[in-house]
Amino acid sequence: MATASDFSKHINEGYTSKGESITLGGAILNGEAVADTLVKVPLKTLNRHGLIAGATGTGKTKTIQVLSEQLSSFGIPVLMMDIKGDFSGIAQEGEEKPFITERHAKISIPYATASFPVELMSLSQQNGVRLRATVSEFGPVLFSRILDLNDTQTGVVSVIFKYCDDQKMPLLDLKDIKKVLNYITEEGKEEIEENYGKISTATTGIILRKIIELEQQGGDIFFGEKSFEIDDLMRIDENGKGYVNIIRLTDIQDKPKLFSTFMLSLLAEIYQQMPEKGDAEQPELVIFIDEAHLIFNEASDALLDQIETIIKLIRSKGIGVYFVTQNPMDVPASVLAQLGLKIQHALRAFTANDRQAIKQTADNYPSSIYYKTDEVLTSLGIGEAFVTALNEKGIPTPLAATMMRAPMSRMDVLTEAEITEINGKSKLVRKYAEEIDRDSAYEILSKKIEGAIQQAEAQAQAQEETKQESNEPSTASVIGKSVVKVVTSATFIRGVFGVLSKIFKR
Template structure:
């Protein structure tokens, strides 16, 4: 029986044999017995065909991500890893041996060596100890912002028209104050003509968008949108020792708004697609992008948003970027996207409810047929740190389904202290670039200055009654007054020539020039 088990394990492993370099996932398990010599791996050359890492809480999914990121770094491949729960910071320190790690190394035939990796600690704005990164609203674009604001299709279309109007007028929307001022202008008496000029947008719909924007500001969004704007090319760095930089992006003050976090990751991916040149077939990717909590990206997403995700995932592979979606259930990922994911690493599923049972049956149907495992039983019987795996071989064919005992990460499998993160962030070359918020002159300030330079109107006749006292207004109303004046409208009509070329937008509505 043991001989048959070993033979079956070797037959499965033969499907994972590679000529080029590969990520080592673990070793094959048959009937509860692991064969350390039956290796399960992903060829580096197929990583740009993307992948899925799924599994219920507590099944070892995060440790799998940590192990994969470490191997990629060792191979000189930069990694972006979303650290949603804050427990991946240990990658910056070497791991610690213990009996469990030693047994796992023996089971998987791994010459385990404690290893630290070059880590950049990043966060979405806020007051985190990590390097804060931001994006301007103009760059972020209306489609992604609509996802953050939970707008419906009609409201998303309206926001797109508002952005288009601001683009035409060369009004940079750097932060939430700028967009709020533009919407308030368009919904004011002075802005009715402009509102009609961009397609007869409903003022009621614009008001809904304004309220959603105010709610985003209250949830900390105003700390994220602004300058200096993050340059996605800073993710594509390799350390002096040849190891790929691991960029850990944490939630920080955006914990109450995980939708912003997941949408920002999509913005980064869209920017990489727009900026990187075509790469063709590479021996290893330029960057691997781990998209944690991926279900947040797809929940309540508009049709336009889902279509653009599908297009971006399909096209970004030609730029040498690999994307791994990480979530609890494969059914969290739309079929159009799931069908493009070449590698599948499925940790244990729980089937406690009728919905869980349905998800389990759907998951089983997505795997190739196998005579070695009862898939429903296997997916609910996996131990912690074990997964059902199938990937694309070097020839592009699916590999046999493998119950795999996964390798242990070589870095520290625990979070490090805030002091260590702070010290690492301040020592980073990115801290000087992004560490201080910049509030440069934007649309409101520029237009106000333009009016201040204009000649003063002639004084009224001596016998004219004095004008009524002017009531002070709040700043947003002042913006409406400024933008609604005839002088400014004339200025805006010629702004395309005076201020530069018209803004164009890419696949996701992000700014291109």
């Protein structure tokens, strides 16, 4: 029979690291913490991505907080997608309580309180650093995948981007691309067909409806200027701590399209701009995606393929991506296969499907002579989790049931006064609050259409003045009717599809 001494040696050897590492907690055997048996993860493997899973109330948020604190302490910035709004307390020092003192004594880790530098960010109207991107930055392929378009529709979007590039018309927000769609099916139809080929009005109608759907989920707020620069996620404070960038998403839980749009654009932007890091000693940035099922449940096959591709490639840029969800089955198997660190809190078995999911989860972990994995998964306490990681050679570490250490910062949310204070001191809030509304596709095409109408009216008036009276309808009458048709058509399109003013104006 294995002894506690054998177990301690097994875990300590498996989790030994020559370089810097973060300490998650102390290993558990037979429901009790084993002294001086620490579960550590090398910094250099944290760009291999990970999963943090478990039922509601089992301690996932506190685990993310512990990870973020230690990453920040090593000067590694963090980006946290805070869906539930319960992560912001990391900006304030915690409070040592008797249960924390007792827990840390069991796992032989000293406890100290600390606070960490924080930026509060928003995709919507919440107070904080505004995150925006332009349509042009997405490009035709990514923008089409966000809209879940087929190959024919994607081809039309590519034509739109090419036309706007050729005409030097920036595509900044959704009303820009809506305006172009209206133009190529109405006033500019002949121009487009002559230079780019015939485009079906049925196809443009479908694309327009997809854009309106995205717009209704908050896309009109997200798309535009000033675009967020990813370098602002990589900041270190004067004490050498990495900033914890918290994106407050409490008001877009029912808008998964906007959430997945932002996530995919951010990952793509980071991948494109970050240089190759090779085998670095620590990651450049670690991203936590809370409630990750919101991305995968609403994602099309094309979007899932894009996510999988980026996850495979982005680690070479020094970026670690961690998915946080209740059930590990929420994450597609193709993505799970890319993950190095897995932290599994307790699962609950209320139904036959639950029991099947627990069995599948247990099969995804390394076998261990010390645990019956499927049984332990349902008996873990709050703040306890199964952990397996990668050692410095990329080999999976032994499976360890772990009593997680407590966060050093506040285990509660910030007050409104504290949020106001943080935003008031933030340089990024001031930087991205700048209002910009430069001429783009909407304004340029509007002027072009208006000029054409004025020219037609002037020609009609000139011909009317010089034409002799005739029983036949005058040219002015014919042209006038055409002008009325153009004006009425444009007015109808604006009325039906809406023309929203940009949030930012220069």
